[in-house]
Amino acid sequence: MLAGRTSEGVPIWPLRLMALGLVGVTLGYLGLWFAGRAEIRPTGLTTILMLLPAIVVLPGLWRGHYKTMIWAALVALFYLLISATDAWAVAADRGWHMLIALAATVAFLAAWWHSIKRRRHLKAGNGRPEQKSPKPED
Numbered sequence: 001m002l003a004g005r006t007s008e009g010v011p012i013w014p015l016r017l018m019a020l021g022l023v024g025v026t027l028g029y030l031g032l033w034f035a036g037r038a039e040i041r042p043t044g045l046t047t048i049l050m051l052l053p054a055i056v057v058l059p060g061l062w063r064g065h066y067k068t069m070i071w072a073a074l075v076a077l078f079y080l081l082i083s084a085t086d087a088w089a090v091a092a093d094r095g096w097h098m099l100i101a102l103a104a105t106v107a108f109l110a111a112w113w114h115s116i117k118r119r120r121h122l123k124a125g126n127g128r129p130e131q132k133s134p135k136p137e138d
Helices: 013-035 044-063 066-089 094-123
Strands: none
Touching: 013 044, 013 066, 013 094, 044 066, 066 094
16 A cells, blocks of 8 residues: 555655654544643634644645645644644643644654655656656747
8 A cells, every 4th residue: 555656756655654644643633622631722613724734635645746745744844833832831731732743743754755765766867757848939
């Protein structure tokens, strides 16, 4: 399931790992919603709005789209920022926030690894994307 390559010839498993990391973020926020112990925690609409960016990028990541991976890396940094801040601020739910921070870190590191491998692969001349030839001027 994790084997395979993108359309450019780069291994796809880091993108799948990134998708699983964002699923971990989603599960962490759902766990926080249902089992959180703090007096003030995200509920209902707030949780859905928080999870929307992670859910939107999952199909593109699973298919191996590079531009989606870039957006997903930014989303992972967003979740890392919020969960690290909340882990310091809310001691009662620190475990849930640390789980979210760990999943977001794994997702971002997978994106970073994939970007490095893709750059090296393209620099070596393997799997270079098709470039359109310039239009001849009349």
